[in-house]
Amino acid sequence: MKLSPAVVHYACKGLTRAQDGTIIRKNRIFPKISRLEMAKHFIAPPPDNLLGTLVTTGRLTREEAELAAQLPICEDITVESDSGGHTDFRPMAPLFSAITELRDRLVSKYGFSSPVRLGAAGGLGTPQAVAAAFVMGAAYVLVGSVHQSAVESGISDSARALLAEAQIADMAATPAGDMLEVGAKVQVLKRGLLFAARAKLLGDLYRNYASLDEIPVKDKTTLEEKVFRAPLDQVWRETQAYLTRHEPKQLEYAKDSPHKQMALVFRWYLGKSSRWAVDGKTERRVDYQIWTGPAIGAFNAWVKDSFLAPLENRRVARIGRNLMEGAAVITRVQQLRAAGFSVEPGTYRFQPRELC
Structure with missing residues (x-):
């Protein structure tokens, strides 16, 4: 993959030099990689x-281009490990270490005057995990999966309740609705749901057959009775109506490609399943698509029997404050240990507190 002209244009447009010689950015990009x-x-x-x-082409001035040549595209980059949703399932320690080494080499090579900060995301659901990220050199942390269960998350109470019961191993990799054709995966909640298995079936059928007509009768019956709960012809008509309004080019591609038509029909389920989780559609509860990673399982284990266990108490500020406060306490304990003090194993445990 390469940088697109649009990304470069946005990052560089509006660059100016202050009186003290520093380069001022008008636009900033914060990628997750x-x-x-x-x-x-x-x-x-x-x-x-x-x-x-x-x-x-006149999209940048010569001065903007000259200033851009002295800067990295981004100064804040989030290193994303085993996260919910789109993920490469990378473990944080080796990934962050390798990108830190790369960052240091490139900053030295180009002689940037301003620092390039690395943040950490993915798998951060406990104070220990957050503390470990900062020890590795993270300038900041991003938390996603644990906030899915928060009151402010915007998903339904029934979906939040499922997240609150999740354990570390209750996740699965399923075909991504927006990138089905290239085989991309997203990480979703598996426990108590059938979405992961049904999405996998769709992915297998897409890989093994070139059109809807080629799908064996047994599998087609499963699709119509259990997955779509409607005839495939009806699903295709609904898909056509939607795409006519929102993405007419997709219909053009599908005219001469039965395989593309199959992908669009399958996206009907892969797309609506996320909406069902947000809306709390009771009759489609087993089909909820909930993006989350193992961090939610670790978080649930940590807050068990604490005031953060009940869903109504899970608010973003409380969760974030406890994660950061706990990380600070654990870091201080480790500093004492490094200084030669005897530290009992239980000292590293931080109980959730009503900090806000």
């Missing part, structure tokens, strides 16, 4: 050929 080959593009100046094209 899980691959070194992507990280290197963001921790480097824009490619000369892209800058030249943007200047030639």
